[in-house]
Amino acid sequence: MRIEIRDGRLVDPANAVDGRTTLYIEGGKVAAVGEAPRGWRAERLLDAGGLVVCPGLIDVSARLREPGLEHKATLESEMTAALAGGVTSLACPPDTDPPLDEPGLVEMLKHRARSLHGAHVYPIGALTVGLKGEAITEMGELSEAGCVAFSQADAVLGDTQVLLRALQYAGSFGYAVWLRPQDATLARGGVAHDGEVATRLGLSAIPSFAETVALDTIFELVRATGVRVHLARLSTHEGVARVRQAKKQGLPITCDVAIHHVHLCDVDIGWFNANCHLVPPLRGTRDRQALRAGLADGTIDLICSDHAPVDDDAKQLPFAEAEPGATGLELLLPLTLKWAQEERLALSAALARVTVAPARVLGLSSGHLGIGAEADVCMFDPLAPWRVEPSALRSQGKNTPFLGFELSGRVRYTLVGGQVAYEL
């Protein structure tokens, strides 16, 4: 199918493109930029006047809740949400029910996702069987089935020796391991950041050093094994400083931050707003500041949505009992734009954090719109205002700390593999 995306502001951070031009797509790939290929006749013309045209967003953490947790969300609803958010590739954590520790489950998930003709789904496999933190999984089989990395999601891996063995094994085959830097015992029972807010509200707290102690352990193990580790969801300023230093020392690590932590801190819990119950917890203003600085100087490689749809029954409970998590696929783009605007960052630099950087970490060739690239495209109106309300969200998860917020940035079209998969 020949599609012409005319006169949009093409922002392609990987190829340093930012300007008004026309994109020509044919056979599922980018055929030309700026000048039409010889003999070009478009079968579909998309008027991109006033819109930004960028590579489809790549979200490294989006829970689709299948298999097993369909009362929270289904593949159908969440894939629609992804496209509505301009996300054309996503990686899903292994904490489904059962967890993604068997190749059969991974294959089934990929098959289901493909049949829906939505975003590309890249499953992250379980690092240990059942995510129990005891026995390592058959990473070779899982990799063959389509897993792009291995992680424990939020499950505890308290045994450092098991972690070491898992890293050594993964390292032998060059697999990447994704780890949440949170010490299991120091964070035990905690639901909020250890600071003034938790003290006032009487909530069990997670100290910052639960993150730094874990980071120190992980860095030591990375030094010993040389394995590529991606740190999932940084939250503290001390953590950012340590990652900065570790990168300077040449350790093969990358890291990310969830979009919520870029904007919110513990004060936003207000009167026990359970939508602010997140993992890792929302921390202090100094931490938020450091996360933003880390994103700006590249210490933090990318932003993800950490999409976790939660059903209402699981959220309408006292704060500590409410299930942590927030819906985020449709908010990743407008919230990234909001961050860029507040920090006066160039649009290209901001979009790099959700396109080319995640592609690099996941080892994908997508995330850019050079000639010959897979035509995964997001077209959005950066100025279109919309109010975050349950009715405005396609995801089955309606719980987000941003409910009631007025945001700018609405996706008009999303193309996957050169086909229009979503239009507003």
Place this chain on the structure above:
Amino acid sequence: MHPVRNPQLNDDGELQHLLTLEGLPREVIGRILDTAVPFVSIAERDVKKVPLLRGKTVFNLFFENSTRTRTTFEIAAKRLSADVINLNIGVSSTTKGETLLDTIDNLVAMNADMFIVRHGQSGAPHLIAQHLSAGRRSHIHVVNAGDGRHQHPTQGLLDLFTIRHYKRDFRELTVAIVGDVLHSRVARSLIHGLTTLGTAEVRVIGPQTLLPTAVESLGVQVFRDMHEGLAGCDVVVMLRLQSERMKGSLLPSSGEFFKHYGLTAEKLRLAKPDAIVMHPGPMNRGVEIDSAVADGSHSVILPQVTFGIAVRMAVMSILAGN
């Protein structure tokens, strides 16, 4: 949208619920304490009832067991001529299968006018209050009878009433709160009440393991040494040490705790000669307080109980009239 205004006050600034002493204006606290004064003498009459809450149904919703607190609320409500229903949901409602909010909705359908809620989780009464205002049921009032470690506002108020009864002006007082502040909703309520009323100095005394992070941000001075902390105090408030704390890694033993942080006559001598000793109860004699002190001339622990009924009557009658 999550509410940003104080959920305790209605649009006219009147008290709609009593959820926390944090952020409660001093005039509101003052009014509750003033209203409690005549209720104290009601207890001395033959007919200990007044008709204010006649026809109203008060539900005592206790998700955490507490015979003491539940009984004082029941007495207070009955003295206001209300109908009282006690619901002891000792275990978590989720094991019953019914969510907290479903339970509330069912009781509302039975014409509840007021909920007295005690829950093991911080924020549970706030959740209930928000649920009621979202459903436009603002004539139903919620009183927090203790939520997790967060607040126990009626206890804080009766402590303030007691101090005011014996000591008059808060602005000249040094008040020490001793013990497990970390897990104490009583301490949090009292600290907020004392600072709102302009208390000269509020001190917390306890071991590092039992003091919350950034406790100074609440407006208190921290003392780890009880001898230093008690020097010159007008009021000493001893907190209950729960035996579960001794099992964890927070404290080695009750004996050790008593040695460093238990109130004895000898340590009390460091406070002012006319200092009063308070305790929210029930007391662990020999753990946080010596029997001799608990039963001694400085102790106002029993009057606290009497004042507690009057203060709760004041709270309920102000709420029900708004």
Place this chain on the structure above:
Amino acid sequence: MPVSLPDAESVLERLAGRMRGAIAHDAKLVGIYSGGAWLAERLARMIPGEHPVGYIDVSFYRDDYAERGLRANPATTSLPFEVGSSRIVLVDDVLYTGRSVRAAINELFDYGRPQAIELAVLIDRGGRELPIDATYVGERLAVAHDASVVLKRSEDGRLALSLEKAGDAPRA
């Protein structure tokens, strides 16, 4: 249409005169806060004989609690004698709808069963909404609906009557 108010001290003298020799020799005077309380104190000195004084606050017995809520700063009822089998004279400043007196009677009965209750008021302005009448009246006055008759006491103890707009003042 301004109503000229009488001098409170003179009316009080007249009221005391009507009560002298008429009330029981062992009658107790119970003043309804706050105007009635001042009057009860004064009357106890003006009427010969031993007449113990008590004070009653009717905030907890009012019938307008549902509409107006609890009045701010209720005072403490103090009855330093056995109400049961006492002969009591309730004292109030202004008798209007009769609701305050009804509340006071209900409250008294929660203390005990009096032998008899009489009512003494400084001013009776009519406008009754309940079947209540005063035994002893200082003076009768006709006052407009939207006006309130208020008794005030100055620092030196002198009593004076004034007229105010009805507004939110609870109606006696």
